[in-house]
Amino acid sequence: MMWTTAVLLLLLPHLLSSTDTGNGTNFNQSEIDSEDLSDAPGKGQKLLGGVKGRDTCSIPCDITVKLLRDEKHSVCGQLQQSLLAFGRSTRKLMRDVMEEQQRALDILSTQVTELMTKVQTLSSEVQRSNTEMYSVKPVQSHGRDCSDIKDSLVSVVPKIPSGIYIVHPENTDSSFEVFCEMDYMGGGWTVMQRRTDGLTDFKRPWVDYADGFGNLAGEHWLGLKKVFYIVNQKDTRFQLHVALVSNDEITSYASYDDFRLDSETQFFSIHLGRYAGSAGDAFRGYDQEQNQDTAPFSASDVDNDGCNPFCSIENRTVESCSTQHNQTGWWFNQCGLANLNGSPENAEQNQGQRTHILWDTWRQNGVPHTIKSVSIKIRRIATNN
Ligand SMILES: *[C@@H]1O[C@H](CO)[C@@H](O)[C@H](O)[C@H]1NC(C)=O
Ligand SMILES: *[C@@H]1O[C@H](CO)[C@@H](O)[C@H](O)[C@H]1NC(C)=O
Numbered sequence: 001m002m003w004t005t006a007v008l009l010l011l012l013p014h015l016l017s018s019t020d021t022g023n024g025t026n027f028n029q030s031e032i033d034s035e036d037l038s039d040a041p042g043k044g045q046k047l048l049g050g051v052k053g054r055d056t057c058s059i060p061c062d063i064t065v066k067l068l069r070d071e072k073h074s075v076c077g078q079l080q081q082s083l084l085a086f087g088r089s090t091r092k093l094m095r096d097v098m099e100e101q102q103r104a105l106d107i108l109s110t111q112v113t114e115l116m117t118k119v120q121t122l123s124s125e126v127q128r129s130n131t132e133m134y135s136v137k138p139v140q141s142h143g144r145d146c147s148d149i150k151d152s153l154v155s156v157v158p159k160i161p162s163g164i165y166i167v168h169p170e171n172t173d174s175s176f177e178v179f180c181e182m183d184y185m186g187g188g189w190t191v192m193q194r195r196t197d198g199l200t201d202f203k204r205p206w207v208d209y210a211d212g213f214g215n216l217a218g219e220h221w222l223g224l225k226k227v228f229y230i231v232n233q234k235d236t237r238f239q240l241h242v243a244l245v246s247n248d249e250i251t252s253y254a255s256y257d258d259f260r261l262d263s264e265t266q267f268f269s270i271h272l273g274r275y276a277g278s279a280g281d282a283f284r285g286y287d288q289e290q291n292q293d294t295a296p297f298s299a300s301d302v303d304n305d306g307c308n309p310f311c312s313i314e315n316r317t318v319e320s321c322s323t324q325h326n327q328t329g330w331w332f333n334q335c336g337l338a339n340l341n342g343s344p345e346n347a348e349q350n351q352g353q354r355t356h357i358l359w360d361t362w363r364q365n366g367v368p369h370t371i372k373s374v375s376i377k378i379r380r381i382a383t384n385n
């Protein structure tokens, strides 16, 4: 734009002179150039006389002077108009330039906004792929469980990431992958179960509940054998922590200060210590009949549920708690008040059927919360020896 203005300024004299040297008069360029455009009539007369000579005047001199003066005024007027026009066009030019710059700025700021959005999308994708990276590549760590891995890494790694680690519990030939939660409540948690989206089928026979199933980074059941290996290590004690989230995003928990399982020959009977928490002790329930502490595990094809030959639950005759609970596995005792392997679905959809995640002691105004997600984790308790 500066360039255009400069060119206009350079061209201006030429534009003006070309309009002023028409054929209407007998003036040529050199006469205009030597004219000083002064209004003094004497000066113009003297000049004209000097150039042309008094004798050669074909038109009376005073008429020539008058013509000259008129011409001069006309030239002046034209120059003035040209300058005005130039001013106007310059202002228009400036306005155009500014408008163009404004448009360019608008476009730029839109582009900046778009870029910012892209950067945000990208960085969230990077974050996501980071968490996926954990889940795809297990960390080769020879800890005995997540608490042990945390204890051995805590002095060398500033922030231990949550993710999949390989563990090798003491006194076993078995190594396997587990999901370690290293951020939650001090870290060192081995995840035993996670139920979040209902995409994993928990309708499973005994062998699956014994060996484990699902995706460690998402929904899964670690497997009773593996949990048994972990909690059965020498000189260790484990606590169990149940973390619940309701459909309306309320969180709650139940924890037990001691947790162990019997071996498979005893159907992995559960043993729980003292309860603490905000969700109530649904494992034990309200009376001894529904107490699941010390109960053996049941699955769709292995019935240890305490209903022999049947139980009466809410006026229904129940032969198999697993069947009643959509063929999931749990430590049922006359079914009881807990089954965290149910579906994370609307309770209203399955009226009468106990197919959803059940932790019946967690209630609001006497009504059990509809549970959206749950995880069960275990962690070593420091022992004084
Ligand atoms: C200017 O006048 C000259 C001589 O009188 C003539 O040859 C020429 O064509 C004229 N030009 C215009 C543009 O009228
Ligand atoms: C301009 O006028 C001068 C003086 O009258 C004359 O000598 C010259 O030839 C003229 N030039 C043209 C291009 O007509």
Ligand SMILES: *[C@@H]1O[C@H](CO)[C@@H](O)[C@H](O)[C@H]1NC(C)=O
Pocket (backbone or CB within 6 Å): 200, 201, 202, 203, 326, 343, 345, 350, 353, 355, 356
């Ligand atoms: C029972 O489990 C299957 C498989 O996990 C699931 O698709 C289905 O929705 C469940 N049914 C009910 C009533 O919860």
Ligand SMILES: *[C@@H]1O[C@H](CO)[C@@H](O)[C@H](O)[C@H]1NC(C)=O
Pocket (backbone or CB within 6 Å): 314, 315
């Ligand atoms: C069970 O049946 C009894 C007697 O018919 C009735 O009073 C009670 O409300 C029923 N309970 C449920 C949960 O349906």
Ligand SMILES: [Ca+2]
Pocket (backbone or CB within 6 Å): 303, 304, 305, 306, 307, 308, 309, 310, 319, 320, 321
């Ligand atoms: Ca039964």
